[in-house]
Amino acid sequence: MADKCCGPKEELITSEDNKDCCHNNPEKVATKEGDSCCSSQNSFQGIAITTTNSSCCSQSKNKNINDNTTSDCCSQEPKKDLEIKSCCSNKEDNISLETSSCCSNEVKDITNLNATPVKGEKVEYRIHGMDCPSCALTIEKGLTNLIDIQEAKVNYNTAKLQIIGSNALSLDSIESEVQKLGYTAEPLIQNKDLRTYDVIGMDCSSCAKSIENHLNSIATVNTVTVNFSTGKMKVEHENSVDDIVSEVSKLGFNASLINNSNKSSDTPKNKEGYGLITFSGILIALGFIGSYNGVSPLMTTILFAIAIVISGYKPVKSAYYAIKSRSLDMNVLMSAAAIGAALIGEWFEGATVVWLFALGNALQNRSIEQTRKSIRNLMDLAPSEAWIKVGSELVKKPVEEVSVGQIVVIKPGDRIPLDGEVIQGETSVNQAPITGESIPVDKLIGDTVYAGTINESGSIEIKVTKLVEDTTIAKIIHLVEEAQEQKAPTQAFIDKFASIYTPIVFALALVVIVLPPLFGFGTWGEWVYKGLALLVVACPCALVISTPVAIVSAIGNAAKNGVLIKGGTFLEKAGAIDAIAFDKTGTLTEGKPKVSGVEAFTISENELISLALTLEDYSTHPIAKTIVKYAKDKGIQAKNGELFKNIVGKGVQATVNAKVHYAGNLKLFEDLEISLDDVRSKVEEMQSQGKTVVIIGTGQEIMGIISVSDTIRSTTVKALNGLKQVGVKQLVMLTGDNEGTAKMISSQTNVNRYFAELLPEDKVDAIKQLQSEGHKVAMVGDGINDAPALATANLGIAMGGAGTDTAMETADIVLMADNLEKLPHTIKLSRKALAIIKQNIWFSLIVKFIALVLIFPGWLTLWMAVLSDTGAAIIVILNALRLLRVKD
Numbered sequence: 001m002a003d004k005c006c007g008p009k010e011e012l013i014t015s016e017d018n019k020d021c022c023h024n025n026p027e028k029v030a031t032k033e034g035d036s037c038c039s040s041q042n043s044f045q046g047i048a049i050t051t052t053n054s055s056c057c058s059q060s061k062n063k064n065i066n067d068n069t070t071s072d073c074c075s076q077e078p079k080k081d082l083e084i085k086s087c088c089s090n091k092e093d094n095i096s097l098e099t100s101s102c103c104s105n106e107v108k109d110i111t112n113l114n115a116t117p118v119k120g121e122k123v124e125y126r127i128h129g130m131d132c133p134s135c136a137l138t139i140e141k142g143l144t145n146l147i148d149i150q151e152a153k154v155n156y157n158t159a160k161l162q163i164i165g166s167n168a169l170s171l172d173s174i175e176s177e178v179q180k181l182g183y184t185a186e187p188l189i190q191n192k193d194l195r196t197y198d199v200i201g202m203d204c205s206s207c208a209k210s211i212e213n214h215l216n217s218i219a220t221v222n223t224v225t226v227n228f229s230t231g232k233m234k235v236e237h238e239n240s241v242d243d244i245v246s247e248v249s250k251l252g253f254n255a256s257l258i259n260n261s262n263k264s265s266d267t268p269k270n271k272e273g274y275g276l277i278t279f280s281g282i283l284i285a286l287g288f289i290g291s292y293n294g295v296s297p298l299m300t301t302i303l304f305a306i307a308i309v310i311s312g313y314k315p316v317k318s319a320y321y322a323i324k325s326r327s328l329d330m331n332v333l334m335s336a337a338a339i340g341a342a343l344i345g346e347w348f349e350g351a352t353v354v355w356l357f358a359l360g361n362a363l364q365n366r367s368i369e370q371t372r373k374s375i376r377n378l379m380d381l382a383p384s385e386a387w388i389k390v391g392s393e394l395v396k397k398p399v400e401e402v403s404v405g406q407i408v409v410i411k412p413g414d415r416i417p418l419d420g421e422v423i424q425g426e427t428s429v430n431q432a433p434i435t436g437e438s439i440p441v442d443k444l445i446g447d448t449v450y451a452g453t454i455n456e457s458g459s460i461e462i463k464v465t466k467l468v469e470d471t472t473i474a475k476i477i478h479l480v481e482e483a484q485e486q487k488a489p490t491q492a493f494i495d496k497f498a499s500i501y502t503p504i505v506f507a508l509a510l511v512v513i514v515l516p517p518l519f520g521f522g523t524w525g526e527w528v529y530k531g532l533a534l535l536v537v538a539c540p541c542a543l544v545i546s547t548p549v550a551i552v553s554a555i556g557n558a559a560k561n562g563v564l565i566k567g568g569t570f571l572e573k574a575g576a577i578d579a580i581a582f583d584k585t586g587t588l589t590e591g592k593p594k595v596s597g598v599e600a601f602t603i604s605e606n607e608l609i610s611l612a613l614t615l616e617d618y619s620t621h622p623i624a625k626t627i628v629k630y631a632k633d634k635g636i637q638a639k640n641g642e643l644f645k646n647i648v649g650k651g652v653q654a655t656v657n658a659k660v661h662y663a664g665n666l667k668l669f670e671d672l673e674i675s676l677d678d679v680r681s682k683v684e685e686m687q688s689q690g691k692t693v694v695i696i697g698t699g700q701e702i703m704g705i706i707s708v709s710d711t712i713r714s715t716t717v718k719a720l721n722g723l724k725q726v727g728v729k730q731l732v733m734l735t736g737d738n739e740g741t742a743k744m745i746s747s748q749t750n751v752n753r754y755f756a757e758l759l760p761e762d763k764v765d766a767i768k769q770l771q772s773e774g775h776k777v778a779m780v781g782d783g784i785n786d787a788p789a790l791a792t793a794n795l796g797i798a799m800g801g802a803g804t805d806t807a808m809e810t811a812d813i814v815l816m817a818d819n820l821e822k823l824p825h826t827i828k829l830s831r832k833a834l835a836i837i838k839q840n841i842w843f844s845l846i847v848k849f850i851a852l853v854l855i856f857p858g859w860l861t862l863w864m865a866v867l868s869d870t871g872a873a874i875i876v877i878l879n880a881l882r883l884l885r886v887k888d
Contacts, residue, residue: 125161125185127154127178142177161185195241197233199226201253201365205495205544206329213325214251228548252318276310277358283307284351304347312338312354328502330539340532341862344525352863353536360870364877381433381452382473386417389461399468406464410455418451419471420462427458434472435562435817479566480559488568490837491547498540505538530855536865537851542872546840553883554833563826564814573795574813574830579730579775580723581767586782587799588733588749589710593622595630596691600704606636608704612696614641615652615663623692626708663696672699679705688740715819716749722824726831730775734763734789763789829886836883840876847872
């Protein structure tokens, strides 16, 4: 028999055949077989009891017993289809299980016993078949009609559906509903076996490939992805974490598990210092000097052999596992060269190869870590603990334990631990970690603050609005890490080139070693040496590292300056942009109208504003709110008005001092048949300047006019001039306003051209026109209303990402601050990154080509080959690191 569900004040009473839940002091009513207990308030008053499996109901319920063997009493309007019945609260609507019990009074729909129940948790699906953003809206609306769904969100760009259900969410019903709408839903079940690790010691993408191949050869590992750029490894495995760490260490790398708070539980340090490398170098130097000072060849050989063992142990061990997993990485090539050199008696060459290789790796690792620090530094911005207000006391808690709605106290000078809303106090906050703005922002009650920002002056209390994993800084870190994991087109091409180049040169080295001496062209020792040098040259380390380090550095620099670049692809696109189109309202302008002029005709200016305040105070129109705010800011009081009336599309009216007054547009006063000869020309002139004009008057006269206009952002002109300086040829404004307004704004902002009177779809046509003229076009908007144009442009740039999650999700590049001042820096950084990538690629190829040419005349020694490879790699890394220091 199935147990029933009990509330906190109930205890379990057991009988022979049945278990039921009762309150602490019930008067029990028992049947012959299977007891059931009811509270005293229900006893003996309309309680329905059947002969076998029974339950008791309150007197307020209508009984509905329609089964001779198993029955129950239910709410007044039950919908039941059960073989074994149970009574639920009167909030239940539909039960369609073969065996069921009612636990919560909020259960609304249980449709399938085999469905996966999710109680108040998120479920994600991949949606197939959407071809435009309106499809996403259709699915959302369709699903929110299901009674057991609290919230449904569909992201068109990622094709993901996120469901938050109530107490009994059926996956089958969701998939069925989506299918009815014409799409298919694929559940994205979170895999608990998928873990993320930090890996230390990788110095090029071939190392990452070796780790992947090795772990894929283990039966208990299902999938593995290693990203060299970020030093992250994602593994789906059934064995223990220690086993994975051990397997990675066999290849010569250090791995550690990253916990849920985005911080490594035990961040691995590359503890391999320079001690052994220095000692090995001393042995080589002693052997080299001894060979010219009468020291026996045996002694110098022993010194070189010890040096080979010390510096070569790690690469040889890694090479063994790389070969075992069918990888051909740099460890294999260097080990083969060193061992080969020793076998042909070139002990000094072999020792020098492994020593230079070890030194080069140590320097590369140290340099690469600097690029990865940009993200780790972001993680450390938000404090790990917060002072929570509990009554009159302050309690320090880890941020992971703080829930939404709790009150956090932040003292002057402290970093803000979580996103929240100021509920007490005033201060100024340094938001540079989020938005890149250098000037602190004043925060008053009701304003939003972000985790990781610095409270500079007053003590404040905030109400937490987001959990630690949902804060803006957490999303930035996540987006930046995702961006760094994505390969840019250039990087993808080079990786593919290297995967073909290395085996070809390796095979060519074997041919050089074997064929010439077989046909009598020189000695074996001579050609083996040349073949070994060719093996070293076959390692394309400098080439494959040339792009990812530059991209990681540039994305890290941008994030530090309040700009999110979603990946290397968009970084490259930004560097190629030569035309930028701007939405006018809210982008070039503030998007908030202000009173720009007051002109009184028959009364004083203050009297006119007072009348306007009286008339507009009850209106919800944005223009009316602007006038009301203006009047209140000036300290002007409203008059006594009555009989307020809204005149749709024209204005408002009210009776003031027993006389009807009006505030509205020209059309309103034309209908009143008032002479407008003197006023009309002024109004039309103002309208041609992009202003909205409100006329104040009575049925007999015009008392004055108030003009309202949107103002250009203080940073707009500076930002546009900065874009011209970095080489953007075309600056274009797109607006739905009339020609006069567009012309005035364009002259004030110095844009090259404008498109006026545009509908949203017309903006798309404007973007296409620019592209047809041969321009690479970026579109700058708010990420929501301008979605079609953002999608059509070569690059979509959203503003104000710190305040809108949508902008962070939809755009290719996000300016976290709500202004354009970081846009010139973004374009400059992108172009600098492209230039450095090209420099690195050409430098790597030229060095490799020179080394190949010098092999056959016998001019290239083994140690020179190693130096050309590791030295070139270090140079391209250092060149890429310059991107971390690019400033505005």
